[in-house]
Amino acid sequence: YFFWKGLKAGRQGALPWFRDRGRWLAAFSALVGPGFLVLFSNHIWAMAQGYALPRSFAEFRAYSVPPWGYACPSWMHALGKRFPSSWYATSGMVPKIGECCSYLGVVALALIAYAAVFHVRFRDRSYWWLCLILLVVLSGGTAWTIVGHEVHLPGLWLRKHFPLFQLIRCPSRFNLYAAVVAALVAASGLKHLLAHLGRRWMRGAVLAGLSVVAVADLPTRFGRFRIV
Numbered sequence: 001y002f003f004w005k006g007l008k009a010g011r012q013g014a015l016p017w018f019r020d021r022g023r024w025l026a027a028f029s030a031l032v033g034p035g036f037l038v039l040f041s042n043h044i045w046a047m048a049q050g051y052a053l054p055r056s057f058a059e060f061r062a063y064s065v066p067p068w069g070y071a072c073p074s075w076m077h078a079l080g081k082r083f084p085s086s087w088y089a090t091s092g093m094v095p096k097i098g099e100c101c102s103y104l105g106v107v108a109l110a111l112i113a114y115a116a117v118f119h120v121r122f123r124d125r126s127y128w129w130l131c132l133i134l135l136v137v138l139s140g141g142t143a144w145t146i147v148g149h150e151v152h153l154p155g156l157w158l159r160k161h162f163p164l165f166q167l168i169r170c171p172s173r174f175n176l177y178a179a180v181v182a183a184l185v186a187a188s189g190l191k192h193l194l195a196h197l198g199r200r201w202m203r204g205a206v207l208a209g210l211s212v213v214a215v216a217d218l219p220t221r222f223g224r225f226r227i228v
Contacts, residue, residue: 072088074097137155138171
């Protein structure tokens with residue numbers, strides 16, 4: 001975002017932006033840097049002792065999100081129970097559904113589609129749309145199978161050539177970031193929708209209805225484990 005905003009400022013505004021915001025970014029990095037050293041101290045110690053940290057390529061390939069994973073509810077969701085899908089079973093995702101299921105919810109998906117169809121404007125719209133697409137693609141790991149054909153993704157190149165990606169076991173975890181950005185886009189779509197409803201009671205009814213559906217669509221089943 002720092003470089004995106006600076007480059008969009010043009011020749012006249014780029015240098016002032018990088019200079020002013022760069023100071024804040026440097027100060028923020030200085031504050032959180034020591035915390036990261038403590039948080040990842042075990043990794044740093046292991047690397048210093050010569051222990052092998054890279055995860056296997058097989059795990060990186062297996063724990064990924066298929067292209068339909070963001071739109072298809074699992075058996076843990078209320079909608080998935082009412083309208084069960086065989087995609088999880090046929091794709092072999094049932095054992096790893098807790099890590100790879102990325103379903104955003106019917107309300108969020110509807111609002112994101114609304115924002116796309118009606119070209120809803122919001123601050124830094126192009127950046128956040130590209131960010132959402134990038135995170136969804138990265139969560140796909142090395143490849144997607146589309147209509148029987150395997151399509152390689154940027155994650156394959158990053159896994160082979162970028163050292164930090166060799167420490168990642170589950171590229172599907174990019175779905176956590178994708179969900180945050182998707183919420184921003186969905187919220188922008190909701191704001192646009194409510195703004196075009198003329199009466200206050202209509203806005204309240206739509207908001208209440210969407211809230212009820214969103215809560216009803218949350219996961220309803222989790223495993224229980226006995227702490228020994």
